[in-house]
Amino acid sequence: MANALEIIAHRGFSARAPENTVAAFELAWKSKADACELDVHLTADQQIAVIHDKDTERTTGTKLSISKSNWADLAGLDAGSWKDRAFTGEKIPTLKQALATLPKGNRRFFIEIKCGPEIVPVLQSELAGYEKKASQLAVISFNKEATAATKKAMPWLKVYQLSGAKNSKKQPVDLTALIAEARAAGLDGLDLGLDWPWTAEMVAQIRAAGLGVFAYTVNKPADVRKLASIGVDGITTDDPTMIRATLALQ
Ligand code: G3P
Numbered sequence: 001m002a003n004a005l006e007i008i009a010h011r012g013f014s015a016r017a018p019e020n021t022v023a024a025f026e027l028a029w030k031s032k033a034d035a036c037e038l039d040v041h042l043t044a045d046q047q048i049a050v051i052h053d054k055d056t057e058r059t060t061g062t063k064l065s066i067s068k069s070n071w072a073d074l075a076g077l078d079a080g081s082w083k084d085r086a087f088t089g090e091k092i093p094t095l096k097q098a099l100a101t102l103p104k105g106n107r108r109f110f111i112e113i114k115c116g117p118e119i120v121p122v123l124q125s126e127l128a129g130y131e132k133k134a135s136q137l138a139v140i141s142f143n144k145e146a147t148a149a150t151k152k153a154m155p156w157l158k159v160y161q162l163s164g165a166k167n168s169k170k171q172p173v174d175l176t177a178l179i180a181e182a183r184a185a186g187l188d189g190l191d192l193g194l195d196w197p198w199t200a201e202m203v204a205q206i207r208a209a210g211l212g213v214f215a216y217t218v219n220k221p222a223d224v225r226k227l228a229s230i231g232v233d234g235i236t237t238d239d240p241t242m243i244r245a246t247l248a249l250q
């Protein structure tokens with residue numbers, strides 16, 4: 001990693017290019033992002049599709065459920081023109097196609113599992129060749145079964161638990177319990193939403209448990225300054241150049 005604070009391009013450079021496409025990842029690498037985040041779902045025929053939503057409507061204009069479609073049904077869809085006509089013809093990538101954009105060196109992908117642990121065996125076979133370059137990958141998920149299963153299947157891989165500050169019942173998440181669960185599953189860190197009441201003490205509590213600490217999705221310079229000052233390991237953003245400018249990085 002080039003900087004003390006890891007700059008993670010959310011769905012690629014999604015402020016400027018269509019999210020979760022090869023164009024968005026390539027633009028992020030060109031813009032000196034340290035890492036790219038991407039989202040994955042499993043198709044009916046056990047392929048890994050890089051897409052945020054569980055169906056294709058928002059980003060292609062055609063509504064197909066990912067889990068009920070075969071890869072061949074998704075492969076031809078235009079996932080670029082909704083963002084800008086200049087990106088017409090960008091496709092939904094497979095995980096393999098997305099990972100192929102990873103530059104040599106010390107940059108990495110954060111792979112967010114959007115479905116459940118059923119994807120883990122497929123992921124394990126896709127990532128088999130990456131064990132020697134383990135530092136170039138991380139897996140994240142809100143789904144605790146998925147993060148635990150990933151760590152169990154691939155102990156060589158960094159796995160971080162995603163969590164917003166509120167649970168599905170809109171109740172505050174207990175940080176101490178979240179830390180304990182992450183440790184029990186052998187995870188490497190927490191990747192927490194901007195809605196948490198971020199303080200230096202909170203970061204210190206997570207670090208004292210031996211866990212890394214990341215923040216998503218941060219698009220305002222004031223939030224970047226605050227999170228950098230309390231010492232988070234990395235920040236996920238739609239606009240990696242905004243973070244570089246805010247922190248006056250060359
Ligand atoms: O990096 C975590 C973040 O991507 C989670 O939210 O909805 O953008 O996948 P979402």
Ligand code: CA
Pocket residue numbers: 037038039112
């Ligand atoms: Ca995501």
